[in-house]
Amino acid sequence: MGSIRVANLGKAYKTYPTGWSRLVEWLVPFAGERHQLKWIIKDINFHVDAGEAVGIIGINGxxxxxxxxxxxxxxQPTSGSVSMHGRVAAMLELGMGFHPDFTxxxxALMSGQLLGISNEEMNALMPSIEAFAEIGDYIDKPVRVYSSGMQMRLAFSVATAKRPDILIIDEAMSVGDAYFQHKSFDRIRExxxxxxxxLIVSHDKAAIQSICDRAILLxxxxxxxxxxPEEIMDFYNAMIAEKENQTVRVEKLDDGKVQTISGTGEATVRDIALLNERGERCEVVGVGSTVTLEVTVAVHSPIPRLVLGYMIKDRLGQQMYGTNTHLKNLPLSDVRPGEDVVYRFTFGMNLGPGTYSIATALVSSDTHLVNNYEWRDLALVFTVANMDYEHFVGCAWLNPSIDIARK
Structure with a gap:
């Protein structure tokens, strides 16, 4: 079993005002330092326990x-320490360590040696590596003729040919076709x-939320x-919307969940409710039943164009369905302060049994990156129960019409 401990980790690079300053420091070290330190990473502390999955997210840079x-x-770190226990397999830069002139x-054989696998064992593993990579005859051609996707296939196949105690993956997994990405994540789940x-770095929200137990935002x-993962991804999305991070706030709900709210505040959600067919507020709804999402918006400042959007997410924060009044060609124009606007969205609850949440967005277009008046995650939490239909599995109610013919 593998584990990772990171304590006060930091990395800094020396910067010099001129090239002469660098030369003088090298030639006359007793004359004093002439550089300044530029910290890229500083005071990072976290741990990953045995068998745990942790995602790392953050904007570029x-x-x-x-x-x-x-x-x-x-x-090499400038400060702090890293302690790891167990055999490590890592995929960082795509094809790192591959020699372009070698096949x-x-x-693959050389990479296996770097992972601590003997030549005999690598020769035994090569058939499974070839089968998983699916690059055909290219396995015996120079790597310089490979596409980036083929390099990723081979690198991942080698790194995971033998189950490691610790698997570390950078954004290299985003390269390649959808088929191999699904195949790779199936192996990771296994x-x-x-x-x-x-330990995985990814901008893929669904991947982080479906695989990881925790997430870290840099x-x-x-x-x-x-x-x-849900809390961190919500906060990350809010940070992207508010680049200066001045209007993002976090509130703890009664059930212990953390709600992220961001926006400039020209309009806010005053009330949100899920109504059953009788128009009554409800927290539990039946699979396939007709419901109405009622959202009351309070307007605090003049808004030339107001759009309301909502997103239904499952308990892991994965998106089930989302839309907005811009996409439905129903934006409001010239909304005045003091107005209350009541939106009602009526639809069939064709989701599988489980707990879901609704996020709301008050914006001016089809995205919250232009004018974000309010973005509210976990605005409403509800449960879907199967009360009227035969048992089924999955996150959607897709009841088929079945025809069977015997001839």
Missing amino acids: AGKSTLLKMITGTV GRQN FREQGTTL NAGRLEKEGS
């Missing part, structure tokens, strides 16, 4: 890749079930926030 390189030992097979410790080289 937040320090995610540098952090993984220090954890795997390819970059895929030769590179490893998780067998006890592999996972911002400008610092650990900004740590918590459940």
